[in-house]
Amino acid sequence: QVQLVESGGGLVQAGGSLRLSCAASGRTFSSYIMGWFRQAPGKEREFVIAISRSGGSTNYADSVKGRFTISRDNAKNTVYLQMNSLKPEDTAVYYCAGRAFGAITRSVSGYDYWGQGTQVTVSS
Numbered sequence: 001q002v003q004l005v006e007s008g009g010g011l012v013q014a015g016g017s018l019r020l021s022c023a024a025s026g027r028t029f030s031s032y033i034m035g036w037f038r039q040a041p042g043k044e045r046e047f048v049i050a051i052s053r054s055g056g057s058t059n060y061a062d063s064v065k066g067r068f069t070i071s072r073d074n075a076k077n078t079v080y081l082q083m084n085s086l087k088p089e090d091t092a093v094y095y096c097a098g099r100a101f102g103a104i105t106r107s108v109s110g111y112d113y114w115g116q117g118t119q120v121t122v123s124s
Contacts, residue, residue, distance in 0.1 A: 002026035002113050004096045009118030012086055016122070020081040022096030022115055030054075030074040033099040035111060036081045038092035038120075045095070047106035051079065059104045064090075086122045093117040 008020040022034070035050035049070045050059045058070055067086075072079040079096060097111035105111075 002029065002032060002098050004098060004113055004115035006094065006096045006115045006118040009094060009120045011121045011123065014086060014088055014122055014124050016086050017082070017084045018086065018120060020083070020094055020096075020118060020120075022079045022081075024077045024079070024098065029077040031100070032113075033102075033104050034070075034072055034079040035097045035099065035104075036070065036079075037095045037097055037108060037111075038090075039095070039117075040092040043092075045108050047108070048094070049081065050099075050104045050106070052104060057104065059106065061106070083120070086120075088122045088124045090120065091122050092120060094120050 003025045006022050012018050036048040037045050038048050039045040048061050051070045055072045067084050069082040095117045096115040098113040099111045
């Protein structure tokens with residue numbers, strides 16, 4: 001089992017940047033596909049971006065392509081989400097998630113472990 005703790009959220013103006021981190025504890029972080037999801041008030045949780053176990057493959061939602069980047073440091077048991085050119089519509093609680101088996105998926109139900117979330121607010 002793995003425990004996930006996000007950090008780095010906050011308030012930023014439109015056009016600005018934030019970097020989220022997700023620290024994992026437990027065994028074999030490198031064996032998990034890692035993803036970021038977000039949930040805005042009144043909306044369902046949605047896929048943002050994910051990265052393969054080795055870090056060699058990524059998958060992005062169309063809404064963040066060219067603006068968000070995911071990376072991981074398996075030696076530090078940490079996955080990062082670099083968010084640039086932020087827009088007010090990016091405002092949400094951002095969740096880190098881990099998937100133990102299979103390939104990258106965009107499905108919420110495909111992830112086994114979740115962090116508690118970190119708030120990102122983008123002002124216009």
